[in-house]
Amino acid sequence: MKIVFLGTTGVQHSLIAAHIYLGQLGSEDFRSLEYFCDLSKESSGFPIFIGDDARGNQVYSLGVGKDLQMGQKTIENLLTILGFSSQDLMLRPVSIKAERLLACLGKIPRYLGGTKINLFFSIIILRQELAAIKENVEQFCN
Amino acid sequence: MKIIYHCFGGSHSSVLAAALHLGLIDKNKVPGMSEMMKIPYFDKTTNADFGSIRLMGIDEYHNEIYVLGKKNLGKRYGNILMGIAEILGVKEELLTVDCMSRVNWSMKIGGFTSRRMGWVSLGRPVLGKGTEAAFLDLVNLVEITRMKVMKKVQVR
Numbered sequence: 001m002k003i004v005f006l007g008t009t010g011v012q013h014s015l016i017a018a019h020i021y022l023g024q025l026g027s028e029d030f031r032s033l034e035y036f037c038d039l040s041k042e043s044s045g046f047p048i049f050i051g052d053d054a055r056g057n058q059v060y061s062l063g064v065g066k067d068l069q070m071g072q073k074t075i076e077n078l079l080t081i082l083g084f085s086s087q088d089l090m091l092r093p094v095s096i097k098a099e100r101l102l103a104c105l106g107k108i109p110r111y112l113g114g115t116k117i118n119l120f121f122s123i124i125i126l127r128q129e130l131a132a133i134k135e136n137v138e139q140f141c142n
Numbered sequence: 143m144k145i146i147y148h149c150f151g152g153s154h155s156s157v158l159a160a161a162l163h164l165g166l167i168d169k170n171k172v173p174g175m176s177e178m179m180k181i182p183y184f185d186k187t188t189n190a191d192f193g194s195i196r197l198m199g200i201d202e203y204h205n206e207i208y209v210l211g212k213k214n215l216g217k218r219y220g221n222i223l224m225g226i227a228e229i230l231g232v233k234e235e236l237l238t239v240d241c242m243s244r245v246n247w248s249m250k251i252g253g254f255t256s257r258r259m260g261w262v263s264l265g266r267p268v269l270g271k272g273t274e275a276a277f278l279d280l281v282n283l284v285e286i287t288r289m290k291v292m293k294k295v296q297v298r
Contacts, residue, residue, distance in 0.1 A: 045222045058229070070212075073194060074194075078223055081144055082144065089226070
């Protein structure tokens, strides 16, 4: 089975959630996570493979833009028309209060220092939201 | 194969492209507004339809033709769908087609006025003019898509 952690972006809170789920988040230094705040990866739109869990499920992180519910609905529709179900691919939306702000940070142009600004503020925001992200993952595990 | 035409609202350009693909309208003649209004879903969707993949029909090669409204999420949305198909191992079964490159300002303004603002009598004539102007571009997009599908099927 595939497990996809869905967020407004796939390189911030949903990426952290996937790492928490896999037990790979050692510290709050998110910069050590591969693809963290990687805007080129995010703009590609493709799911990011994070790793395999203990049951052999493949775990991914995916950003679907500012309308998380719409993204979830589209993917669920797609699964149906392709002949799959939630037994084959499980979606786990990760929603936090600052998700829209995080998405906006990624839109600051590079020539205005967008990459550094995005990284700097994302770390601060996500440290504050870490408890909420963990709660999202715990709900999924239970 | 499943072919998904997508645009902002899933109500105009994607629906027209899907109708052209299915032969519901003649590609050699620019349709009038009354003809376009006979197409299923054309200028009839609501906000609740955003994100829903809706079946328009099945073409002569048994490809299923769908339409989707994805708001302003751009080409990335097509990649999201293709990415999901890829991790499920069915990438070859899916083709997504972004219709936004063929949409002109009249279609955007008319579509927004008719669907989002609900001012149908004001938006629809503007939309009609825009659609007439974009019609041949949409025909071209559909022809390219049909070629892509044929190539994909041949490769398999």
